Amino acid sequence: MNKSEFIQIRKFIVKLGKMLHKYGTPAFRLEAYLSEVAAFLGVRASFISTPTALTFVIWSDRHEDEYNHAARLLPGDLDMNALSLTDELASQLLAGEVSLEEADARLDEIDQMGSPYGKTVTCLAFGLSTGAFAMLMGASWPEILWSGLLGFIAYIWTLWAQYSRRVNLMLEPVTSFVAGFAACAISHYLDPGINIPLIVLSSVIILVPGLALTMGLAELSSRNMVSGTARVMDALMQLFKLYFGGFLGISAGFALFGANEYVPAQSLPFWATWLAVALLCLGLVAIFRTRAKHILWAMLSAFIAYGTATWSGLYMTAGLGAFAGAFALGVFANLFTRIANQPSTIVAMHGLIVLVPGSKTYIGLNSFVSGQDLVQSDHLGQEVFLIFMSLVAGLIFANVVMPTKKAL
Known part of the structure; x- marks a missing residue:
């Protein structure tokens, strides 16, 4: 690998990483995805992602060239349209359908797109x-x-x-x-x-x-x-x-x-x-900003997550019901990845939003400060914590049962 080729590759990886961070990609998914792209492009790399910073260390196979880059970034916002287009572009690059120069130019176009x-x-x-x-x-x-x-x-x-x-x-x-x-x-x-x-x-x-x-x-x-x-x-x-x-x-x-x-x-x-x-x-x-072709998938994910959690809640506690809903959502999202060849995040976020207890956290904070309940609920703090952990556990178990084909 000559020096000019290495420079072109590392510029693309840095730009790709910053864009995925901008679209709200979690750290463990972002780091894994960039590692896959770097390996395909023939370089070795290590990444550290946080909500406000992103660090790149990229080197050639025999350490002829090394590159370090650290960027201070703002926390990203969810943009499923840009995330989907960026993933499609990366897939086309890995499949040899577009050149590195074309992919780099296309990243700039995606970055400038509005809703x-x-x-x-x-x-x-x-x-x-x-x-x-x-x-x-x-x-x-x-x-x-x-x-x-x-x-x-x-x-x-x-x-x-x-x-x-x-x-x-x-x-x-x-x-x-x-x-x-x-x-x-x-x-x-x-x-x-x-x-x-x-x-x-x-x-x-x-x-x-x-x-x-x-x-x-x-x-x-x-x-x-x-x-x-x-x-x-x-x-x-x-x-x-x-x-x-x-x-x-x-x-x-x-x-x-x-x-x-x-x-x-x-x-x-x-x-x-x-x-x-x-x-x-x-x-x-x-x-x-979900793409039109993914709307039906997104709607289904919400109904599957909420329906499973509600039905399970009839026979289990609220926490275990959330676990069942998250598990069903994770399986569905990973199935979507296999069928549509798109990141599971695109549909998983819509299902998670009806499961996450953010509103109950707010209600619990109100009860703690004012002593008044917005809605009637007993043991709210314990329930919120259990639901949070059940959601995480459900998604982890889903990845074991139905492994995703994409790091995103």
């Missing part, structure tokens, strides 16, 4: 997802409507944060503060007796880091200690900021408009739960 759904559809998806989550939590029809409307406000702040670093730094607390204050105003002027804390939780559910907590625990279980610890602590800080903003917003609202007396509404019919899962997953399609 395939546009801002209007994504805004509607925020409102749909937040309303669907309220429905999943057993809210009344008016509470579902208010949650969806406040979800639009959450999207406005999220969109603003993409263009302003100052807004991005305070995104979680200011979004939940505005949601809490607006919910108090709605209760005072339009709809007395609504469950304000539940509406606030539903309106910011997209920002609640339950998925990040699960990914962090998965990284810890794979012995990626630095990355896992950093991701878990970052998720906890996001949770604290969300709760503080919501608590402050509700307190300010009560001080200005007066306290709200919650009046329980009539329970929704059973079919509403399944409708909520469908609507939530449909909204996540645009938020996660």
